[in-house]
Amino acid sequence: MGLAFGRGLAAACCSFVIATAAWTQEAHPSSVHVTPEMEETAAALIEAALTDDTGYQTVRSLTTEVGPRLAGSEAETRARAWAVKRLNAMGFENVRVEPFSVNYWERGEETAEILAPYPQKLLITALGGSAATPAKGVTGEVATFPSLAALARADGADLKGKIVFIDERMTRTQDGSGYRAAVRKRYDTPFDVAPSGALAVLIRSVGTSSQRFPHTGSMLSGREGDGVPAAALSGPDADQLARVLEDGSVKVKVTITPKRQGEAQSGNVIAELPGREAPGEIILIGAHLDSWDLGTGAIDDGAGVGIVIGAAHTIKETLQKPPRRTIRIVLFGSEEVGLVGARAYRDAHKDELAQHVLAAESDFGAAQVWRFDSRVAEAALPAIDQIGAALTPLKIFRGHNQATHGPDIKPLREAGVPMVSLVQNGTDYFDLHHTPNDTFDKIDPAQLAQTAAAYAAVAYLAAETQATFRADRE
Amino acid sequence: MGLAFGRGLAAACCSFVIATAAWTQEAHPSSVHVTPEMEETAAALIEAALTDDTGYQTVRSLTTEVGPRLAGSEAETRARAWAVKRLNAMGFENVRVEPFSVNYWERGEETAEILAPYPQKLLITALGGSAATPAKGVTGEVATFPSLAALARADGADLKGKIVFIDERMTRTQDGSGYRAAVRKRYDTPFDVAPSGALAVLIRSVGTSSQRFPHTGSMLSGREGDGVPAAALSGPDADQLARVLEDGSVKVKVTITPKRQGEAQSGNVIAELPGREAPGEIILIGAHLDSWDLGTGAIDDGAGVGIVIGAAHTIKETLQKPPRRTIRIVLFGSEEVGLVGARAYRDAHKDELAQHVLAAESDFGAAQVWRFDSRVAEAALPAIDQIGAALTPLKIFRGHNQATHGPDIKPLREAGVPMVSLVQNGTDYFDLHHTPNDTFDKIDPAQLAQTAAAYAAVAYLAAETQATFRADRE
Numbered sequence: 001m002g003l004a005f006g007r008g009l010a011a012a013c014c015s016f017v018i019a020t021a022a023w024t025q026e027a028h029p030s031s032v033h034v035t036p037e038m039e040e041t042a043a044a045l046i047e048a049a050l051t052d053d054t055g056y057q058t059v060r061s062l063t064t065e066v067g068p069r070l071a072g073s074e075a076e077t078r079a080r081a082w083a084v085k086r087l088n089a090m091g092f093e094n095v096r097v098e099p100f101s102v103n104y105w106e107r108g109e110e111t112a113e114i115l116a117p118y119p120q121k122l123l124i125t126a127l128g129g130s131a132a133t134p135a136k137g138v139t140g141e142v143a144t145f146p147s148l149a150a151l152a153r154a155d156g157a158d159l160k161g162k163i164v165f166i167d168e169r170m171t172r173t174q175d176g177s178g179y180r181a182a183v184r185k186r187y188d189t190p191f192d193v194a195p196s197g198a199l200a201v202l203i204r205s206v207g208t209s210s211q212r213f214p215h216t217g218s219m220l221s222g223r224e225g226d227g228v229p230a231a232a233l234s235g236p237d238a239d240q241l242a243r244v245l246e247d248g249s250v251k252v253k254v255t256i257t258p259k260r261q262g263e264a265q266s267g268n269v270i271a272e273l274p275g276r277e278a279p280g281e282i283i284l285i286g287a288h289l290d291s292w293d294l295g296t297g298a299i300d301d302g303a304g305v306g307i308v309i310g311a312a313h314t315i316k317e318t319l320q321k322p323p324r325r326t327i328r329i330v331l332f333g334s335e336e337v338g339l340v341g342a343r344a345y346r347d348a349h350k351d352e353l354a355q356h357v358l359a360a361e362s363d364f365g366a367a368q369v370w371r372f373d374s375r376v377a378e379a380a381l382p383a384i385d386q387i388g389a390a391l392t393p394l395k396i397f398r399g400h401n402q403a404t405h406g407p408d409i410k411p412l413r414e415a416g417v418p419m420v421s422l423v424q425n426g427t428d429y430f431d432l433h434h435t436p437n438d439t440f441d442k443i444d445p446a447q448l449a450q451t452a453a454a455y456a457a458v459a460y461l462a463a464e465t466q467a468t469f470r471a472d473r474e
Numbered sequence: 475m476g477l478a479f480g481r482g483l484a485a486a487c488c489s490f491v492i493a494t495a496a497w498t499q500e501a502h503p504s505s506v507h508v509t510p511e512m513e514e515t516a517a518a519l520i521e522a523a524l525t526d527d528t529g530y531q532t533v534r535s536l537t538t539e540v541g542p543r544l545a546g547s548e549a550e551t552r553a554r555a556w557a558v559k560r561l562n563a564m565g566f567e568n569v570r571v572e573p574f575s576v577n578y579w580e581r582g583e584e585t586a587e588i589l590a591p592y593p594q595k596l597l598i599t600a601l602g603g604s605a606a607t608p609a610k611g612v613t614g615e616v617a618t619f620p621s622l623a624a625l626a627r628a629d630g631a632d633l634k635g636k637i638v639f640i641d642e643r644m645t646r647t648q649d650g651s652g653y654r655a656a657v658r659k660r661y662d663t664p665f666d667v668a669p670s671g672a673l674a675v676l677i678r679s680v681g682t683s684s685q686r687f688p689h690t691g692s693m694l695s696g697r698e699g700d701g702v703p704a705a706a707l708s709g710p711d712a713d714q715l716a717r718v719l720e721d722g723s724v725k726v727k728v729t730i731t732p733k734r735q736g737e738a739q740s741g742n743v744i745a746e747l748p749g750r751e752a753p754g755e756i757i758l759i760g761a762h763l764d765s766w767d768l769g770t771g772a773i774d775d776g777a778g779v780g781i782v783i784g785a786a787h788t789i790k791e792t793l794q795k796p797p798r799r800t801i802r803i804v805l806f807g808s809e810e811v812g813l814v815g816a817r818a819y820r821d822a823h824k825d826e827l828a829q830h831v832l833a834a835e836s837d838f839g840a841a842q843v844w845r846f847d848s849r850v851a852e853a854a855l856p857a858i859d860q861i862g863a864a865l866t867p868l869k870i871f872r873g874h875n876q877a878t879h880g881p882d883i884k885p886l887r888e889a890g891v892p893m894v895s896l897v898q899n900g901t902d903y904f905d906l907h908h909t910p911n912d913t914f915d916k917i918d919p920a921q922l923a924q925t926a927a928a929y930a931a932v933a934y935l936a937a938e939t940q941a942t943f944r945a946d947r948e
Contacts, residue, residue: 067594120541212911236913437686439710
């Protein structure tokens with residue numbers, strides 16, 4: 001399809017061209033990196049993306065036809081086949097899988113119960129990567145701590161034969177900062193208590209929901225050893241255990257039987273819109289293909305998969321000729337178990353990293369973008385500001401230059417690749433994330449389309465501009 | 475504690491005495507059944523109940539110290555012991571258990587999965603009373619129907635060897651009418667399809683939530699035979715199965731292994747505030763003590779237990795002398811499995827039913843009362859209207875005279891006992907009801923206190939007035 005600008009659109013474009021110029025000249029006197037023609041095209045892409053349901057249909061297809069797709073599982077293999085088929089059918093080029101291996105961990109039985117004083121079941125789920133208890137479970141008195149910090153002050157000798165409970169709550173925030181604080185208890189408790197002879201660890205779910213879903217997530221962050229078998233209680237179950245503990249000593253039985261299955265196949269799926277003038281220069285837009293096993297991985301990260309494929313689809317179908325640089329979609333494998341696909345990508349593309357002009361990943365749900373952050377060279381701020389200004393019709397504000405969103409592009413960032421974050425509203429994200437409740441019905445197609453529109457505009461502008469964003473190129 | 479009316483309270487009383495008189499005289503010219511002194515006392519009870527957290531603490535205690543309490547289980551026995559202890563400690567009189575036996579059905583394993591075309595797990599829960607599949611499950615093609623009515627039009631021969639899926643949605647309503655329509659598929663499908671040779675039944679959960687909780691509930695409503703093994707899919711799982719079915723034939727495996735354990739002990743718990751002048755005349759306020767096993771039975775019906783105990787506690791602690799008639803608390807056992815306790819109560823008290831002046835049951839969650847319905851003799855409407863007028867400060871409207879709320883008082887109603895319904899707002903009730911998510915944290919103490927206040931006022935006025943409410947007594 002070609003471009004067909006109406007009078008209203010042209011008028012709208014002009015008005016924000018003026019606003020942009022005023023803004024960027026004030027902050028960073030500089031040349032024009034985004035031309036009026038590019039701005040008109042970006043506006044047309046936004047308009048097209050807002051009515052293109054490709055992203056939504058892509059999440060629907062992935063979560064229905066594959067469902068849960070745990071890193072290293074047969075289902076993740078099916079997800080790669082699904083992606084290759086879909087990306088080829090949509091007409092992308094250089095569609096391929098880049099394989100790598102991952103340690104495959106598989107969930108088993110997971111039950112818990114209060115034996116005394118008030119017998120009843122508790123709902124738990126094993127933390128990803130956790131060791132198993134014996135098949136018949138472990139039974140012990142609960143040692144409760146209000147926080148990881150309180151645990152650090154405890155005498156390890158008191159924990160021998162105990163089941164350690166960390167009852168620390170997570171704070172709900174729009175930008176996910178509550179998660180970064182709360183997740184420490186998941187990474188550290190199983191290893192911190194290991195020397196003490198504690199039998200198992202229970203944590204209050206890292207999450208913000210009062211629905212009765214326990215929240216999984218990897219406990220592996222590079223610590224030595226196996227750690228103590230560890231599981232999360234749902235919020236209401238943590239509340240319940242805390243109430244029972246008010247009445248004195250509590251005896252609990254915990255049984256989790258996950259298996260560490262050794263090396264298994266995983267992989268990243270790649271597809272491209274090759275650049276018309278500088279095909280070796282890459283604008284990377286990514287998401288991750290794997291998910292936790294409890295839900296169908298709709299918001300984490302089926303949504304991201306839908307957003308980046310939807311954005312690239314809109315660019316491909318709306319423009320008469322491809323952008324100057326290559327737009328590369330990367331669907332990372334095995335993100336959830338420690339950015340394994342992200343590191344495999346960095347290593348496989350190490351000779352090409354200098355040609356990665358800009359990278360962005362959508363891995364924060366299906367809600368709309370509200371802020372545009374960057375992490376580029378100081379000298380590149382005028383160009384990035386001009387790209388950000390194109391997002392004004394989507395009610396997206398320009399943020400700071402310390403962008404961090406996008407776990408799979410962290411290894412690229414560390415290797416010097418400039419990046420941007422299209423920060424989605426994450427207020428409700430941790431209600432669903434890593435729980436059985438992460439299902440397709442939770443996605444609002446209008447918000448997903450807004451996010452895809454933002455990705456389409458940014459990917460196009462970054463691919464079309466002559467500007468570069470890294471210090472060593474300026 | 476005695477009465478201590480402030481100037482503000484007295485003034486408020488006067489203003490609604492006038493309003494009441496105007497209203498009732500217009501509709502039913504009649505004498506004064508509720509005196510100004512009684513109205514003042516009712517207003518004082520309301521004020522006291524709104525700051526009495528006995529109801530809330532009672533639900534907290536029951537759901538924490540007993541937790542789930544399935545009809546006929548050891549946990550239900552513990553719930554009766556909990557109730558007797560608590561009611562005695564609060565100083566009620568004639569605290570006792572009236573035992574009866576019930577058929578005890580116990581949940582087993584419950585799993586389901588799509589085998590083809592898109593292998594993945596589905597979350598289900600067995601319907602209460604369901605037969606079991608073989609331990610290794612049953613596998614068959616899905617035969618899907620949009621409604622029970624559509625199933626009725628199907629050719630039974632087509633269902634042989636199939637797994638029947640009824641994908642009928644429930645309508646969200648304030649008064650629970652959506653449930654009464656939707657629940658038919660739970661009662662009828664397992665029996666309707668039995669002659670056809672269908673292997674199992676899956677229904678879309680009877681409930682309004684899009685959270686991923688399957689909804690249990692009894693499938694036994696008096697039909698002959700065992701029925702086909704039957705389970706409910708959570709809303710999101712029913713959505714998923716429906717999406718997969720759009721792509722053609724679907725093969726599913728269902729395993730449920732509940733056990734019918736035969737006769738077990740259950741019982742009703744009774745406590746009284748004996749009347750000061752007419753102790754043989756009974757105002758019954760009830761709730762049910764048993765719950766489904768998936769959650770802790772907080773809104774169904776821990777809330778009702780808290781509300782009626784809280785209301786009676788406020789009456790007992792606020793008044794200097796007990797009301798004229800006896801206020802009887804009845805905590806019914808085994809409600810969820812077919813009103814077994816309700817019928818046992820009716821039978822055990824058959825010689826006393828004529829002395830049951832009025833009955834009410836709270837079994838519709840923890841939210842506030844918005845309407846006051848009755849089912850009394852026409853001649854008693856002026857008296858009931860005057861009682862209803864006392865609820866105006868709680869923003870409760872007078873409803874109709876065809877009250878039906880309160881399952882456990884249905885057998886009493888059928889035996890001619892007059893009744894009232896303090897209709898609670900049930901808009902969200904079926905989001906939680908009969909699911910693992912029915913837990914204490916979902917209760918708003920302010921709304922629970924409003925409901926307890928309404929029960930306190932109504933129970934007191936019905937116990938204090940000289941009016942009677944049944945046709946044969948007028």
